[in-house]
Amino acid sequence: MSRIKKIGVLTSGGDAPGMNAAIRAVVRTAIYNNLEVVGVKQGYEGLIHGDFMPMQSYDVSNIIQKGGTILCSARSQEFRSVEGRKKAHEQMLAAKIDALVVIGGDGTFSGARIFTQEYDIPVVGIPGTIDNDLYGTDYTIGYDTALNTVIDAVDKIRDTASAHNRLFFIEVMGRDAGFLALRSGIATGAEAILIPERQTHTKDLEKYLAKGYKGHKNSGIVIVAEGDKSGGAYTIAKEIEKKHPEYDIRVSILGHMQRGGAPSAFDRVTASTLGVAAVDALLDDQKSIMVGMVHGEVTHVPFNKTIKNKKKVKESLVSINDILSI
Amino acid sequence: MSRIKKIGVLTSGGDAPGMNAAIRAVVRTAIYNNLEVVGVKQGYEGLIHGDFMPMQSYDVSNIIQKGGTILCSARSQEFRSVEGRKKAHEQMLAAKIDALVVIGGDGTFSGARIFTQEYDIPVVGIPGTIDNDLYGTDYTIGYDTALNTVIDAVDKIRDTASAHNRLFFIEVMGRDAGFLALRSGIATGAEAILIPERQTHTKDLEKYLAKGYKGHKNSGIVIVAEGDKSGGAYTIAKEIEKKHPEYDIRVSILGHMQRGGAPSAFDRVTASTLGVAAVDALLDDQKSIMVGMVHGEVTHVPFNKTIKNKKKVKESLVSINDILSI
Amino acid sequence: MSRIKKIGVLTSGGDAPGMNAAIRAVVRTAIYNNLEVVGVKQGYEGLIHGDFMPMQSYDVSNIIQKGGTILCSARSQEFRSVEGRKKAHEQMLAAKIDALVVIGGDGTFSGARIFTQEYDIPVVGIPGTIDNDLYGTDYTIGYDTALNTVIDAVDKIRDTASAHNRLFFIEVMGRDAGFLALRSGIATGAEAILIPERQTHTKDLEKYLAKGYKGHKNSGIVIVAEGDKSGGAYTIAKEIEKKHPEYDIRVSILGHMQRGGAPSAFDRVTASTLGVAAVDALLDDQKSIMVGMVHGEVTHVPFNKTIKNKKKVKESLVSINDILSI
Amino acid sequence: MSRIKKIGVLTSGGDAPGMNAAIRAVVRTAIYNNLEVVGVKQGYEGLIHGDFMPMQSYDVSNIIQKGGTILCSARSQEFRSVEGRKKAHEQMLAAKIDALVVIGGDGTFSGARIFTQEYDIPVVGIPGTIDNDLYGTDYTIGYDTALNTVIDAVDKIRDTASAHNRLFFIEVMGRDAGFLALRSGIATGAEAILIPERQTHTKDLEKYLAKGYKGHKNSGIVIVAEGDKSGGAYTIAKEIEKKHPEYDIRVSILGHMQRGGAPSAFDRVTASTLGVAAVDALLDDQKSIMVGMVHGEVTHVPFNKTIKNKKKVKESLVSINDILSI
Structure with a gap:
């Protein structure tokens, strides 16, 4: 059984529709598994400054359909420094947060990877970006x-x-x-x-x-x-x-x-699925991975891989347009 | 090389958003491959009564975003009879239509399968129904x-x-x-x-x-x-x-x-992909199959299989909702 | 100068898109005029049970675009009774609420009229109903x-x-x-x-x-x-x-x-205009009136009139449809 | 009784959602009144080049909800010249078009005014522009x-x-x-x-x-x-x-x-109302006027007036925003 008792969840980098659906899924899956869960405001900035809010099931009521992110997002310069990450770790210790779910893109996962290397804290990522440019998942949320x-x-x-x-x-x-x-x-x-x-x-x-x-x-x-x-x-x-x-x-x-905008059905279902999967992964003692969707199934991809590899566009779609634009 | 010179395309059964996008893709892929193409009005009814319209590239301009089907749809009692199908075959002979692309569901494919057995006419199906209840494809258009x-x-x-x-x-x-x-x-x-x-x-x-x-x-x-x-x-x-x-x-x-309604991005891309794939399949001398999408790739499924098997809902999604509705 | 120091605002009856935009306008106009303002939850039910929440400018941030009503609505049986209204009055006295803005339809205004007759409390109504069936205003919010x-x-x-x-x-x-x-x-x-x-x-x-x-x-x-x-x-x-x-x-x-749904531009502008007008009317010592829009301008209509008269549909529109449906 | 037997309808200048709804109303009202009606393609350009299409009731079926304009629009340099307008007049004579309904803005009406002065042809304008900057009507279509x-x-x-x-x-x-x-x-x-x-x-x-x-x-x-x-x-x-x-x-x-986009309910009703009104005005022997909506009623405004006067924004709305943005 996992030793995790309390997890933190944050959104970082450019926001994407469906992030709220993912937050909701993380919070409720944590509670369902008798974990405590805190929301971290403004991404890694909030981690550094201890901007935490304990979350209950009803805190994520009626947000599945909302664009943006109720936790706010930011790009944190400070978290790129050793000192910044040290502060973040101290804040987590002080608040007894054992593990993190980070929702974002490439930059978010790079930060998470270093952090988890330095402090051996389990971190699982959820791909949230409108750009769909993350290796290891067919679709990103948004x-x-x-x-x-x-x-x-x-x-x-x-x-x-x-x-x-x-x-x-x-x-x-x-x-x-x-x-x-x-x-x-x-x-x-x-x-x-x-x-x-x-x-x-x-x-x-x-x-x-x-x-x-x-x-x-x-x-x-x-x-x-x-x-x-x-x-x-x-x-x-x-x-x-x-x-x-x-x-x-x-x-x-x-x-x-x-x-912005209300997330589509597809994004809401993907976000819900990956939110559940992220907490499940933490409970399975996984860390430093992104949960993704490949061929309709959840996959676990090491941060390392998703950061280093470049996802390719589908060549067949390029040819399709050549035919259909005649 | 295929002997097909002229194909017919029809929509049948309940209509679904994205059918027009599929029609457009069939028409343009046919033309791209130097085939003639005729639209058959009102599904198998139009086949029986010879309600055909020759189609050019511009006939399908600006329809990719439109709900409904410009060819109209219907459920044909007559096509269920031997006589009905005989008439349909005669109309096709008279109009020199060598092959068919039929867009619809389960009932549409059942009709196509019998027809193709009786007259050895190449027919390829495209799954178009909002119900998503077709075996052999992850998603149906609409x-x-x-x-x-x-x-x-x-x-x-x-x-x-x-x-x-x-x-x-x-x-x-x-x-x-x-x-x-x-x-x-x-x-x-x-x-x-x-x-x-x-x-x-x-x-x-x-x-x-x-x-x-x-x-x-x-x-x-x-x-x-x-x-x-x-x-x-x-x-x-x-x-x-x-x-x-x-x-x-x-x-x-x-x-x-x-x-009804304008089809979503997902449906338009699927419809375009499958429309291209359907004509390609005919040119590859395939018949009595449905083109579908499995794991993001085009598949060819015998009508037989898609009709006889029942697609299952994803059990994991059922559990997800149990967790998230707490 | 008006003796009003603190106003209450509530939504009652069937909800309508734009009610939140009206609440926002009432709250901010009150604050702009140095009044205190409290939100009353669930219409007259909340008035009876003292379900009040003090509201600041930021409490109504980012709600102009939201359907439903953040104050919730209800149909109150108890407020139809003398005792119910007595309780409501006592709650208002206890909370030092001097005046009310009520957002709703016909039933809402009927209640308000009796209440104001019994207790001489200034009440101004804002027409909020998707039915548009209120005399004295060209359009109702929603x-x-x-x-x-x-x-x-x-x-x-x-x-x-x-x-x-x-x-x-x-x-x-x-x-x-x-x-x-x-x-x-x-x-x-x-x-x-x-x-x-x-x-x-x-x-x-x-x-x-x-x-x-x-x-x-x-x-x-x-x-x-x-x-x-x-x-x-x-x-x-x-x-x-x-x-x-x-x-x-x-x-x-x-x-x-x-x-439901995000209110249209028209409804948001109308709701904003009428929310401002309602507070202005209270400050001008008006009571027992509905603020409405006639010919694009704010009007003040006694509750009496709006309740007793029936708004007529535009005959010319009926004829237009006879012509255009040919 | 009017001597008008056949009218032309065109859209000119920047297009606006609801123009199709107006075209539909003009065509059907004309037919309802036993007039012939032709659509003029691409505004005054089509008038100059005789680009006319006779229109029946079903030609405007199912267009009320469509953005753009089925008649296309253009800005015509040639129509600004005496020669251009002469050609246009000759084309109208040749096609026996007695009167025009022009849908557009300020520039459209300026052209119409000169044309009607030179050739004594009855022209009625319908205000169609997203800018709402036309004097004499509270709202323009779009x-x-x-x-x-x-x-x-x-x-x-x-x-x-x-x-x-x-x-x-x-x-x-x-x-x-x-x-x-x-x-x-x-x-x-x-x-x-x-x-x-x-x-x-x-x-x-x-x-x-x-x-x-x-x-x-x-x-x-x-x-x-x-x-x-x-x-x-x-x-x-x-x-x-x-x-x-x-x-x-x-x-x-x-x-x-x-x-672009499907016109709103408001624009469709306004466009339908003004389309009927424009044909009615021609039948009442009016000319060189714009039909508009003031206080919810149809008005007739001489082109002269609508061109020379500048519509003012509503000052009260400016103040409302000062209050509500606190």
Whole structure:
């Protein structure tokens, strides 16, 4: 049997819809297993400053459907230092917190890994980021919601693009990965999708435009990943504008709304599943791992692996769009 | 190389969001492969009566985001008869349609299987139903959208349930399966979920209510699958009302809105992937199979198998809700 | 200058989206004017039992966008009695609450009127109900949101109705008035709208169906007000089914989801405006009135008037639908 | 009785949600009155080039809920010239179009006014623009939908702003008017609203920030009208960043999604009402007027007046936000 009596839960890094659903699952699974549970405010910042709140089942009532994170999030400079992590450890000792569940991305897990190496504290991570760029899990919490937010916005833009026969360059988030761009591009029937993982796309785009989609389509949508090598939607739009003055071009940067909103059904179920799995993993004496979903089943991935490896976009989806945008 | 020159595509049975995205993918993949493609109106009815429309790439422009099906759907009595299918075959011969892609559920595939046995015509099926009750695919087109429609409605009901401290019995679709109920129940933080796959739930529900959730919660949501053995939301609500007069009980039947609406990102991507896969399968000389998604990859499942086997709900999800509804 | 130092605010009767926005406006306007303000939980029930919570500006942060009511609502039997109101008055004296803002409908204002007659306590009402059935205001808080919820559901049903060429009878809320039915009917392009204010509509509907809309339309939507003389959607559907077996008929009762959800922009602005106006009215020594919106301006209507008079539906809208459903 | 036998309908300028609902109303009201009706594609461009399509009742089936405009829109340089308008007139003569309904804004009506002066053709305008900046009508078609699109986006941004305690500058459309900014600001509980109609707001904003909302709020939203004197969201954000390094500032430009999407209930009813009114006005031998809604009733406003006068934002709403953002 596990010696863990009290766990802490925190959200760190960029927030993502579904984090609250994950918090709820962690809190209730802990209580179900007779553990105490405290919420840590503002990620590692709160760990350092002892910003803890004991949580009961009803503290997470009616939050499964809410965007953002009730624990707030932050990026902590201090936790990157030996001193910062020392303080955090002292705060945990003082509050008798035996283990941690950290919800976030890559940076969150890097911090957790060092911390767990230095102090031998069991930490389990839950992947929460709209970017879906974590190795070892098919989906991260927030990705599906962000996809739906993007397609809802692009559908609206398609309305006005069609009314005016315009070509839109729409920039979506995703840091240096194209997951959000690729799937939202397919889902909106984008005429082209520019992602960092693909080299030749600017040429492809020009070829495509040169063939003149205007002959048979009444609008054009190009989805541009923010991390794309072309330099983003404004830059590529300007280039194309020069070469193709025949197009009436507009740019839209979807921005931070992609991070908010009520989580989708998919994200809520994933967050609930992973929240349960994270506490189960701690009770099974696991540590320094991320719980993820692969092929619909929970997996345990060492932080080490998820940090060092790069998840790849699905090549087959790239080809699908080439076919469907004709 | 395949001898197929011209394919027909139809939607049959209950419609589901994402069917248009699948039609679009079939049409464009066919054209991409230099095939002719005709749309068949109203499912097998249109096949019998030769209600065909030749389709070009632009005929499926701007439909990826639309609910319903531009080809319309129907349940055909006539196609269940030898004569009906004979007529259908003659119409196909007359129109030189070599192969079919049929989008629908279980009933659609049963019809296709007999037809293909009788006339040796290549038919490939795409799973399209909000019920998700098809063996051989993790997801059917429309399921994710319906889930999101359900949780959006239940979130709204939760608002008013909380304002009045009420217990709601909400009936969702799904025919004789509990897929829609189970996941939407988890995603809305339902206090209980009643699905046909589980026997003991009425007792569980009573035990749960006897413990008195009113002590620590300010509303209650019970999701009831329409196929549940209890007889549906009204029946079970009446029973509970008798035994627990302390609850202020209301019933809501979500109804047909679950079948409509703009498809979710997930459904659009699945529909696009399967539409491409269906035409590819025909070109690979496959027939009498359904294309599905298992573990994120396209699979080919003989109609025989998908019809005869029953897909099971995920037991782990059932346990998750027991933990999270505390 | 007013002698009021401390006001109470409560929500009563059926809840409506935008009530939280009104609470926020009342609380902040009170604080802006150096008044104390307490929230009364569960309407008049909380008044009777002294269920009060002092409120600060931040207590109403981030609630403008939330459905339901953070103060909860209830229908109080006890407040209908002399004794109940006596207790309520004593609780107010004990808590030094000088005046009340009550948010609700007709029943809420009736209670307030008697109470204010008995104890000379200034009470100002804010119209909050999705039914829009209050005399003296063009719009009640929640009506616009409910309209949008209804049309969103009906649009979804239209998708599936069109796919199957079906005739749907859709029942919407509104108690004994047709406001919600009439506008949502026009907004969804309903083929017919059945409201209690109109006598001849069943005949009209039959005439309409006899002409055979099936000749030129691929679906039919009939919006039925819950208070309609025909007896509701199920009853009228059965009648029509008997006389017109050629139609494939379905029924949908939209139910309680109409009461929830994030309020629309219109409702938030109206709620904010009226919340400010209610406190202003108290400071101007007004009492026993409802603040309303007429022609875009705030009005003050004696409870007496709003209770005794019946608001009429706009006849011109009825004619518009006759023209547009051809 | 009117001599009008055949009318044309077009949409011009920036498109707005609800234009399709207006087109539908115009077409069906014309048919109801035994007029012929043709749709003119791409605004005045189509008039010049004779791009006409005869329209029947079913051509406008199932479009009431669609964003964009099925007739497409454009800004026509050629129509600004005498020659352009001459061609347009000739095309109308050739097609025997007696009268026009034009749906659009200010620029659309200016063109219509000159055209009707030159050729004595009856033209009635319907106000369609998300900017709501037309004198003589309380609401323009599209404004309410755009408001709801904006608040939906800002609610999402609020989620992430709250999670990180950030200050967001969000730029909304509206050309040189603050209607969209003002109401969406109130509806989202914005901490400040910057509109062109108000001079002192940058100072106000600084005063507000200097007081330190961070003491008692966990996020800040500033809505900036695109036409604001401060130079837009990026400019003002940079200024504030310099003076208040204590704030974690982000900018979001909502962009063209504000122009699309399914129209709201309010916009659909307004569009339906004005579409009927426009045809009625032509039948009453009116010309060179815009039909509008004032105090919930249809009004007729000479083009002259609506072009020359500037609609004012409601001062009372400005004060409301000062109170409610405390």
